[in-house]
Amino acid sequence: MTLRAGLQESLILIISILPIQATPIVTIAILAMYSRHLILALSTVLAVLPQSLSASPPFGHYGPEGTVLFLNGFHFVSGHSDWEISANHYCVIIRDDLLQCAIYNTASTPAHLAGIEYIITTDAFETLDYEERQLWHSHVYEITSGFLIEPGLPSSVDHTIMKDVLVGTYGKTFHTWRYDQQNNTYPVGIPELVMGYTGDGQITPDFVTKRDELFGVNTTEIRESRADIPPPAIVAGADSWKYGYVLTLGLVNKTSDTNFPPNDDAQVILTQ
Numbered sequence: 001m002t003l004r005a006g007l008q009e010s011l012i013l014i015i016s017i018l019p020i021q022a023t024p025i026v027t028i029a030i031l032a033m034y035s036r037h038l039i040l041a042l043s044t045v046l047a048v049l050p051q052s053l054s055a056s057p058p059f060g061h062y063g064p065e066g067t068v069l070f071l072n073g074f075h076f077v078s079g080h081s082d083w084e085i086s087a088n089h090y091c092v093i094i095r096d097d098l099l100q101c102a103i104y105n106t107a108s109t110p111a112h113l114a115g116i117e118y119i120i121t122t123d124a125f126e127t128l129d130y131e132e133r134q135l136w137h138s139h140v141y142e143i144t145s146g147f148l149i150e151p152g153l154p155s156s157v158d159h160t161i162m163k164d165v166l167v168g169t170y171g172k173t174f175h176t177w178r179y180d181q182q183n184n185t186y187p188v189g190i191p192e193l194v195m196g197y198t199g200d201g202q203i204t205p206d207f208v209t210k211r212d213e214l215f216g217v218n219t220t221e222i223r224e225s226r227a228d229i230p231p232p233a234i235v236a237g238a239d240s241w242k243y244g245y246v247l248t249l250g251l252v253n254k255t256s257d258t259n260f261p262p263n264d265d266a267q268v269i270l271t272q
Contacts, residue, residue, distance in 0.1 A: 068093055069161070071101070072215060073148040074203055075173060075194040079246035083179040084203060085194065086211045089117060097124040103175070106214060108182055115175035115191070125170045125235055133237030134245060136170045137196040140231045143167045146223035147197060147208070151215040155225060168232045171196065174249075190249050195241050 069091040077083040088111070091101035099119040104111040125136065142148040143162045150158045173194045177187040197203055208219050240247065 069099070070150060071148060072151055072211065073142055074197060077179050078193040078195055078241060079248060084207050085179060087114060091119065097121040103173070105177065105182060112177045112182065114177045115173060117171050117173040119169050119171050122168045122232065122235060125238070130237045134240035134247060135193060136172045136238050138198065138234045138238045139166055139169050139171060139196065140234055141198045142196050144226055144229060144231050146219040146226060149215065149217055149222060151217065159225065162226060163229045167229055170238055190251060192249065193247050195239070198239055198242060
């Protein structure tokens with residue numbers, strides 16, 4: 001199942017559990033009780049459903065016309081397993097095999113826009129060369145452990161999305177607001193690659209407890225409810241940190257010609 005099809009099925013599942021006699025306004029109100037983060041996106045979907053379930057919304061944009069998935073999960077910075085981050089993800093569809101997510105750090109008020117995560121399917125990941133794969137992390141354990149959650153959604157919808165859409169995906173995540181600068185007034189420093197957890201005993205238990213208290217969830221119960229989700233094999237090359245690789249970014253200073261090319265017919269001009 002593609003990412004787009006899986007999410008569409010989950011949206012239909014939400015609608016299917018609503019009262020049959022519910023008007024559009026009542027429907028939206030009930031959905032709001034389930035998830036304040038998804039309500040705008042879902043109302044957009046409801047608007048197009050009477051015309052066609054296959055109608056295409058404007059994919060790729062954040063906001064009420066695009067955001068289709070709200071997630072919270074844990075990251076740690078490459079090379080710093082003790083730099084733990086609780087990250088809110090606002091995700092939009094790019095293609096059937098690609099989501100992109102804006103990431104916010106829950107540790108700051110107001111919430112800092114921490115970075116970006118790209119999420120792709122297993123088939124897409126297998127097309128990458130091994131140099132590229134080392135930048136990506138798997139989501140299998142994040143889902144089976146209950147670490148990755150969808151705050152506010154009914155458990156049946158959460159289970160469908162995790163099992164049919166996300167468990168076999170891979171993420172590539174860079175934080176532009178560095179962990180060691182999260183209390184700074186500005187996002188100074190070089191962006192950093194972050195990774196995901198792959199096994200028990202890797203994250204501080206109290207950190208998970210604080211996240212659970214923030215969203216009113218119980219990770220242990222979520223983990224138990226997902227016990228029937230079969231963990232797919234992880235494709236070779238992902239989770240490079242497990243093999244001792246620490247991947248970091250750095251600035252490379254070079255000298256070059258600072259003159260702009262002449263504005264003539266031979267110059268290629270890009271337009272939006």
